[in-house]
Amino acid sequence: MRKIALIDPATRQGLAHREQLDGLRRFRYCPHLGLQALAAASADRDVRIIDERLEPLAPETLDADVVGITVRTALAPRAHELAQTFHRRGIRVVFGGPYVTLTPELALADPAVTCAVRGPAVAIWNQLLTDLEHGAPQTLYEGRPDDDVAVRCSNGSTRRYRPSTALVQITQGCNFRCRFCVIPALYQEQYTVPAVEKACETIAAQKARVLAFVDDNLIGNLSFARQLCAGLRGAGKKWVCQATLNVARDPSLLALMAEAGCVGVNIGIETLNTTTWEKENKQQNFSCELVSAIRRMHEHGICVSGGFIFGFDQDDIGVFDRALEFMARSGIDFAACHILTPYPGLPFHDQLRREGRILTGDLSRYSTYEVVFRPRRMTPDQLQAGFDRVVREFYSIRGICRRFGRSAQHLGVSTALVSAFGGYVVHSNLNRGLPIHA
Numbered sequence: 001m002r003k004i005a006l007i008d009p010a011t012r013q014g015l016a017h018r019e020q021l022d023g024l025r026r027f028r029y030c031p032h033l034g035l036q037a038l039a040a041a042s043a044d045r046d047v048r049i050i051d052e053r054l055e056p057l058a059p060e061t062l063d064a065d066v067v068g069i070t071v072r073t074a075l076a077p078r079a080h081e082l083a084q085t086f087h088r089r090g091i092r093v094v095f096g097g098p099y100v101t102l103t104p105e106l107a108l109a110d111p112a113v114t115c116a117v118r119g120p121a122v123a124i125w126n127q128l129l130t131d132l133e134h135g136a137p138q139t140l141y142e143g144r145p146d147d148d149v150a151v152r153c154s155n156g157s158t159r160r161y162r163p164s165t166a167l168v169q170i171t172q173g174c175n176f177r178c179r180f181c182v183i184p185a186l187y188q189e190q191y192t193v194p195a196v197e198k199a200c201e202t203i204a205a206q207k208a209r210v211l212a213f214v215d216d217n218l219i220g221n222l223s224f225a226r227q228l229c230a231g232l233r234g235a236g237k238k239w240v241c242q243a244t245l246n247v248a249r250d251p252s253l254l255a256l257m258a259e260a261g262c263v264g265v266n267i268g269i270e271t272l273n274t275t276t277w278e279k280e281n282k283q284q285n286f287s288c289e290l291v292s293a294i295r296r297m298h299e300h301g302i303c304v305s306g307g308f309i310f311g312f313d314q315d316d317i318g319v320f321d322r323a324l325e326f327m328a329r330s331g332i333d334f335a336a337c338h339i340l341t342p343y344p345g346l347p348f349h350d351q352l353r354r355e356g357r358i359l360t361g362d363l364s365r366y367s368t369y370e371v372v373f374r375p376r377r378m379t380p381d382q383l384q385a386g387f388d389r390v391v392r393e394f395y396s397i398r399g400i401c402r403r404f405g406r407s408a409q410h411l412g413v414s415t416a417l418v419s420a421f422g423g424y425v426v427h428s429n430l431n432r433g434l435p436i437h438a
């Protein structure tokens with residue numbers, strides 16, 4: 001079994017719109033680091049990675065002995081459809097990704113799935129392939145975080161992706177336990193960091209000048225984060241990352257990050273309601289005054305993207321206007337908006353099911369852009385309409401221009417232009433009926 005195909009499937013919506021993706025939109029895509037790591041862990045086998053978001057996939061003719069599919073919950077219907085075609089052709093199918101980790105019983109109920117990996121797959125991948133070659137695979141493999149935490153880089157990537165940015169992952173997991181989030185479950189509630197010297201060497205060796213850290217929380221270990229920033233000072237890189245809001249309470253860390261080349265941070269604000277922060281165990285946001293937190297990051301030349309989630313039990317119909325008012329007042333540069341999504345396999349989903357509030361079992365709708373449960377203080381239609389309105393107003397031409405003016409003042413024209421470009425792509429997607437992040 002020498003030929004391995006690793007597939008990153010597309011949503012149905014993504015498949016329907018793939019031909020409409022013009023050069024500008026394609027330019028925003030990045031490769032799947034997890035599949036690249038599996039390819040590197042496949043020893044001397046012949047591996048091909050297929051990104052269905054960008055290229056056609058013909059399961060009836062694909063030349064492979066084994067197919068590995070990374071599956072997010074919303075992609076499960078497409079992944080099973082592909083698996084059934086491969087199975088009919090006698091090709092072994094391995095499932096991994098969040099869907100399997102959260103609901104292995106659903107993945108393995110399909111006879112087309114030969115085996116599945118729960119949790120991070122890289123450390124056990126070669127063993128799994130060897131078992132398949134010997135005809136004796138286990139049904140369910142328990143993955144684990146890498147023994148020696150690897151520094152994963154997209155190595156300047158290939159021509160079909162954004163050429164000037166390298167994706168980097170150096171930590172695994174998150175040190176917090178927000179109730180709605182899948183990350184702790186994916187990494188068995190562990191947060192691991194590599195040796196800082198190794199991380200700095202690998203990062204400095206990247207050809208790309210611009211890096212995007214895809215770590216779920218780059219500052220989960222503050223001592224490591226400080227050493228990393230000190231090591232990256234003078235490396236000539238510009239980078240963006242995801243971090244928790246407590247970063248804004250630490251001016252010395254912000255200064256270190258800025259000196260190390262940080263130009264943007266994505267922060268999970270989630271909600272403006274402090275009761276929700278408590279109920280959802282979002283403790284890192286407690287007692288943080290958001291507007292001054294954003295101002296402090298701007299003062300260090302760092303662009304701020306905020307993650308927002310709508311549909312918490314405390315959210316009433318006024319939540320949308322309050323969010324828009326805050327977004328305008330705070331000068332936040334980008335808003336990543338989502339609808340609360342109770343993924344099957346999380347205790348949160350079980351609770352809503354017991355309360356009779358789950359509206360659909362169609363997993364393709366668990367995309368964070370559709371309402372799949374009955375909210376407590378509004379109707380499902382009100383939640384969907386309010387969410388759609390927030391996204392449309394934030395990414396209106398008026399909103400983009402207003403933010404451009406402010407960002408140019410705080411952060412300089414080039415950063416403001418990049419931010420405005422990202423905003424314009426969302427605006428244009430919405431106008432053309434494309435998925436928000438197409």
Ligand code: SF4
Nearest residue numbers: 174176177178181183
């Ligand atoms: S801080 Fe972010 S990544 Fe960590 S558990 Fe909370 S939502 Fe998830």
